[in-house]
Amino acid sequence: MKEQTIPKATARRLPLYYRYLRILYDAGKSKVSSTELSEAVQVDSATIRRDFSYFGELGKRGYGYDVENLMNFFGKTLNDDELTNVALIGVGNLGSALLKYKFHQSNSIRVSCAFDINEEIVGRIVDGVPVYPIDDMLEQIKIQQIEVAILTLPARKAQDIVNQLAEAGIKGILNFTIARLAAPSDVLIQNVDLTNELQTLIYFLHNDGLVETEEKEN
Amino acid sequence: MKEQTIPKATARRLPLYYRYLRILYDAGKSKVSSTELSEAVQVDSATIRRDFSYFGELGKRGYGYDVENLMNFFGKTLNDDELTNVALIGVGNLGSALLKYKFHQSNSIRVSCAFDINEEIVGRIVDGVPVYPIDDMLEQIKIQQIEVAILTLPARKAQDIVNQLAEAGIKGILNFTIARLAAPSDVLIQNVDLTNELQTLIYFLHNDGLVETEEKEN
Numbered sequence: 294m295k296e297q298t299i300p301k302a303t304a305r306r307l308p309l310y311y312r313y314l315r316i317l318y319d320a321g322k323s324k325v326s327s328t329e330l331s332e333a334v335q336v337d338s339a340t341i342r343r344d345f346s347y348f349g350e351l352g353k354r355g356y357g358y359d360v361e362n363l364m365n366f367f368g369k370t371l372n373d374d375e376l377t378n379v380a381l382i383g384v385g386n387l388g389s390a391l392l393k394y395k396f397h398q399s400n401s402i403r404v405s406c407a408f409d410i411n412e413e414i415v416g417r418i419v420d421g422v423p424v425y426p427i428d429d430m431l432e433q434i435k436i437q438q439i440e441v442a443i444l445t446l447p448a449r450k451a452q453d454i455v456n457q458l459a460e461a462g463i464k465g466i467l468n469f470t471i472a473r474l475a476a477p478s479d480v481l482i483q484n485v486d487l488t489n490e491l492q493t494l495i496y497f498l499h500n501d502g503l504v505e506t507e508e509k510e511n
Numbered sequence: 512m513k514e515q516t517i518p519k520a521t522a523r524r525l526p527l528y529y530r531y532l533r534i535l536y537d538a539g540k541s542k543v544s545s546t547e548l549s550e551a552v553q554v555d556s557a558t559i560r561r562d563f564s565y566f567g568e569l570g571k572r573g574y575g576y577d578v579e580n581l582m583n584f585f586g587k588t589l590n591d592d593e594l595t596n597v598a599l600i601g602v603g604n605l606g607s608a609l610l611k612y613k614f615h616q617s618n619s620i621r622v623s624c625a626f627d628i629n630e631e632i633v634g635r636i637v638d639g640v641p642v643y644p645i646d647d648m649l650e651q652i653k654i655q656q657i658e659v660a661i662l663t664l665p666a667r668k669a670q671d672i673v674n675q676l677a678e679a680g681i682k683g684i685l686n687f688t689i690a691r692l693a694a695p696s697d698v699l700i701q702n703v704d705l706t707n708e709l710q711t712l713i714y715f716l717h718n719d720g721l722v723e724t725e726e727k728e729n
Binding site: 500 | 522661722
């Protein structure tokens with residue numbers, strides 16, 4: 294594997310390739326062409342070939358890719374060979390939906406604890422996940438050695454919680470609040486802003502041709 | 512406004528700038544520097560200046576930006592001066608959470624109808640939104656002249672629904688299912704894949720320094 298910088302857009306497509314390779318593997322297929330892969334993941338073949346090129350020789354031209362090798366390679370690259378425990382902060386509407394969301398169904402990701410201030414759910418197990426009081430957050434995250442947290446709490450409380458999470462050793466945060474959060478440089482924040490997604494989509498619709506496609510971007 | 516191609520990453524940051532400008536405007540501020548803007552939206556100043564440059568002269572160097580002008584400009588650019596009605600397909604866990612999600616609180620976006628097959632909720636108004644049977648989908652979308660749909664139904668049903676939505680005149684789809692969907696070229700599909708987001712975040716954590724930052728990308 295070449296140690297070169299990988300564009301963020303490429304990194305974002307890796308889980309997609311991995312998921313489809315597992316579907317192929319489970320269906321007993323041993324080879325896949327870049328054309329088939331392209332149709333299934335809805336990414337053009339040139340982009341796929343360029344994405345793959347960052348990881349060295351993954352297949353031979355004209356022979357297609359070996360499904361099992363490629364699946365194992367991406368599984369390892371994505372750390373899917375070890376379980377990642379994740380904390381969820383804020384069991385409101387979206388938080389509750391995410392507790393029901395089966396992240397682990399096809400991946401080694403598991404929400405192992407949730408935190409809230411609502412006394413009606415604190416101390417209970419909701420959809421298989423224990424909900425602790427927010428005051429126990431630091432302790433539980435340290436005990437469970439959790440490095441990843443999902444933020445689904447009210448935006449106005451988010452920055453304070455991020456400060457605490459950084460102190461507790463959290464290294465990655467998936468932020469569903471509309472707050473733009475500051476964190477120490479060793480803590481990575483990835484924003485999933487649903488209003489933003491809708492607004493961007495509407496902008497694209499009204500500015501057809503004015504916006505570069507994702508493929509051209511990297 | 513220059514008619515030049517705007518990078519997708521820039522387009523995605525516009526709602527962010529717009530939101531913060533409205534907060535400043537509501538707080539009675541008339542000027543904002545690119546440094547202040549940078550801290551608030553957590554995007555570096557150079558990127559902000561480059562983003563803004565796609566839209567011509569938006570401010571004078573050293574004078575900061577005029578909050579009201581800039582807010583109105585981005586509001587118009589993002590079509591926030593007219594109401595966008597949106598359909599939601601699939602009122603399950605995530606769909607229900609999104610019906611409670613206040614898209615319209617600060618934007619001209621409103622989920623005006625939802626569709627499901629569950630007889631317990633069909634015909635009822637859930638969180639202010641009427642839930643119609645899926646058989647009425649085409650008719651309602653045409654009557655209400657809706658062009659944007661949110662997909663929160665089971666992945667295996669998604670492609671069939673997308674075909675129907677395209678026929679009904681939908682032009683933009685925010686896809687929360689893990690399915691990668693095919694659509695006619697005049698229908699834009701934006702994927703919000705929650706497992707993918709988590710997996711990408713975990714990948715970034717384990718490959719620190721190997722992945723380019725978003726800012727370098729465009």
